[in-house]
Amino acid sequence: xxxxxSDCPVSQSLDIWGDKWSLLIIRDLMxxxxxxYGDFLKAPEGIATNILAARLFQLEENGLIEKLDHPxxxxxxxxxxxxxxxxxxxxxxxxxxxxxxxxxxxxDRKAQLKEVKKDKEGFIKAGMKELRRS
Amino acid sequence: xxxxxSDCPVSQSLDIWGDKWSLLIIRDLMxxxxxxYGDFLKAPEGIATNILAARLFQLEENGLIEKLDHPxxxxxxxxxxxxxxxxxxxxxxxxxxxxxxxxxxxxDRKAQLKEVKKDKEGFIKAGMKELRRS
DNA sequence: GTTTGCACTTGCAAAACGCAAGCAAACCTA
DNA sequence: TAGGTTTGCTTGCGTTTTGCAAGTGCAAAC
Numbered sequence: 001x002x003x004x005x006s007d008c009p010v011s012q013s014l015d016i017w018g019d020k021w022s023l024l025i026i027r028d029l030m031x032x033x034x035x036x037y038g039d040f041l042k043a044p045e046g047i048a049t050n051i052l053a054a055r056l057f058q059l060e061e062n063g064l065i066e067k068l069d070h071p072x073x074x075x076x077x078x079x080x081x082x083x084x085x086x087x088x089x090x091x092x093x094x095x096x097x098x099x100x101x102x103x104x105x106x107x108d109r110k111a112q113l114k115e116v117k118k119d120k121e122g123f124i125k126a127g128m129k130e131l132r133r134s
Numbered sequence: 135x136x137x138x139x140s141d142c143p144v145s146q147s148l149d150i151w152g153d154k155w156s157l158l159i160i161r162d163l164m165x166x167x168x169x170x171y172g173d174f175l176k177a178p179e180g181i182a183t184n185i186l187a188a189r190l191f192q193l194e195e196n197g198l199i200e201k202l203d204h205p206x207x208x209x210x211x212x213x214x215x216x217x218x219x220x221x222x223x224x225x226x227x228x229x230x231x232x233x234x235x236x237x238x239x240x241x242d243r244k245a246q247l248k249e250v251k252k253d254k255e256g257f258i259k260a261g262m263k264e265l266r267r268s
Numbered sequence: 269g270t271t272t273g274c275a276c277t278t279g280c281a282a283a284a285c286g287c288a289a290g291c292a293a294a295c296c297t298a
Numbered sequence: 299t300a301g302g303t304t305t306g307c308t309t310g311c312g313t314t315t316t317g318c319a320a321g322t323g324c325a326a327a328c
Contacts, residue, residue, distance in 0.1 A: 005154075006178040007240055009233030010161045010226065018154040020139075027144045037306050044140040048286050053307055075294040075305050087232055092144065094225040099143030102218055106141055171275050182317050187276055209274050209325040 016062045017088075021047055021055050023095075026081070026088055029065065030127075033134040034080040036070070064088070086131045090124055150196045151222075155181055155189050157229075160215070160222055163199065164261075167268040168214040170204070198222070220265045224258055 005011050017023055028035050028043055040052050047055075056079065059065045064085035070076035093116060099105060100113050116123045139145050151157055162169050162177055174186050181189075190213065193199045198219035204210035227250060233239060234247050250257045 005180070007238065008158075008161070008178065009230045009237060009239045009243060010157055011179055012237045012239070013229050013233045014154050014157060018152070018157070020148050020152045023144055023148060023152070024142075027142070038304085041306095044142065045145055046139070048288095049307070050287090050309085051285065054284095073295070073305085077306070084236055087235060091225065091228040091232055094228050095147050096143045098221055098225055099147045101221060103143060103146045104141065105143045105146070109143060172273090182319095183276070184278080184318090185316065188315095207274085207326070211275070 017059070017064070019055075021045075021051060022059060023088075023092070025052075025055055025059060026064065026085060027092060029079065029081045029085065030089060030092060030131065033131065034068075034078045036076050036078060040079075059085075080134065081131060083132070086128055089128050089131070093120065093124055151193070151198070153189075155179075155185060156193060157222075157226070159186075159189055159193060160198065160219060161226060163213065163215045163219065164223060164226060164265065167265065168202075168212045170210050170212060174213075193219075214268065215265060217266070220262055223262050223265070227254065227258055 004015050017026070024043060024045055024047070025040060028040055032039065037052070037056075040047065040056075041049060056065065056067075060067060063082055065079050066082050068078040068080065070078050096109070096113055097116070100110060138149050151160070158177060158179055158181070159174060162174055166173065171186070171190075174181065174190075175183060190199065190201075194201060197216055199213050200216050202212040202214065204212050230243070230247055231251070234244060
């Protein structure tokens, strides 16, 4: 176990996913429900394959994601969020809302967030339910 | 300006504060309203002084914090959150709530979060108002 | 006017990152 | 069933970032 810097909740959280890539992996899993290794590599940010492997391992180690057999092929792997990872949805939503206020973001994302703002609680509840179902 | 990796809101956010230290600086400023350079160094996580200087510069550059003259001494500096930084409060609250569910956190923080959960909206609204006032 | 405090800067070793290439197991194709 | 392709990684290696310790310059205190 990586040494934790303090018992502060924020600090402990950052110890796990406080880097430039982990939350992007979580994001991909929240939008796609499940991803293969190759899916993550296809993300527009262009994560390096060794970094991806390291992050996936770390996220699994910390119980945010889990690895499953692909139903169609032994060569493929499926990654998906655990309940602990799914519970990051509210954090992810707030990040999106903050970013929307201060950055230029794609029109489709903007439209989506407009919906979110109409009923944040409802969106999150429905989103988490959907993620748990998959 | 640091190159942005994509136009995804999450990615753009992480480009700015996606590291192990930035949100801890924001946290300190949210709880203390204003901090000197030395205050940040005193935080339990023990940030190195060169890293602190780099992060403060980066956060100021990106408009999350601002530097002010200390009213009592020219040798001191005061850092505080800008509106853009204050707007991260909802993100910070959700991180705390997530962490509370999955980590062991200090009793006083736990008690505080119990209050937050009673009226999250209200807490955030009041907190932001307070931060803007200072 | 010398010491102390404060906000940094500098030097350097260690760790993390990022790119490119390699690799084994599964799979597909003829 | 042989040979190429896809998939999920691992390895090497140069570059960047981090972290520790020491140093610097200015302001205030004594």
